[in-house]
Amino acid sequence: MTDEIDHRFVEVNGVRLHVAEQGEGPLVLLLHGFPECWYSWRHQFGPLAAAGYRVVAPDQRGYARSEQPPDVDSYTLPHLVGDAIGLIRALGEEQAVVVGHDWGAPVAWAAAMMRPDVVRAVAGLSVPPALPAGTGSLPMSRQAYGDGFYQVVFQEEGRADAEFARDPAATFRRLLVGASGDNPANEKPGPWIVPEGGEVLAPYPEPGRLPGWLSERDVEVFVREYAGHGERAFTGGLNWYRNIQRNHELLTAFAGRGIEVPALYVGGDRDLVQAMRGVDLVLGALDRIAPRLHDSVVIEGCGHWTQQERPAEVNAALLDFLSALKP
Structure with a gap:
């Protein structure tokens, strides 16, 4: 096993995806959220690889170093599940x-629901399995x-895109700190509401200082990873939101289905x-x-960025879950 994280590109479903990889053994696929990338799993690579797992974290379609398809309707959940399943195959694995x-x-969650033959177990951080549509x-x-x-605001093409891309470093600082458990306003978390006529990031002002789990170097890495898409740096991720209603319609055929494979949920009590x-x-x-739920873990004082804010607790929960799975 190497201590280094390897980087390469894999073409899946006609889209060029960047993947970060470390370790050997059963495959564990880590899927980031918005606005993140493979780097949001920086604290999970080493511990999971050391425990005997092959850890792979892609930049999902539209994000960071991965290709950004131009059409909004190329970001539906069926597309994204297809990427996950296709990536498992492209990595030479069956499950x-x-x-x-x-x-x-x-x-x-949707991949586990649709393809339990390929997803042998599933874990969701922050967002529970609100099936069938997920959102x-x-x-x-x-x-x-x-x-x-x-x-709802994200549905307006170009608005959040331009605001977020104007100063990516400020965007990352404001979102990562603002939605974290370190923001005192999240002691009683509430939804992200944009004031009428105001900027999208208005609820999350520029922080006076960064919390211990987030450094300026971390912010710089996120900015660098997103730099390749220029003014459209955040558009790919925002296009996921622009398919919420389409997802709801596309997945109605799966209404009533649940998760058949072993499952884990981890969230923070200060998560919006x-x-x-x-x-x-x-x-x-x-x-x-x-x-077949293994455990439902709620971490006190943790906000939305679960595996970044509380890596020790998240790693312990993941390793406990993985060790309980049959080979």
């Missing part, structure tokens, strides 16, 4: 444990939170997702949605 955070979690519907979100709800409509009901029904 994998799939772990997802934020947007990566709906991809992981609800836009009319429901608008009714619950109004037109200022960030997922915990405050979103219906999440408490989903968490209360996890053992019915996923009858």
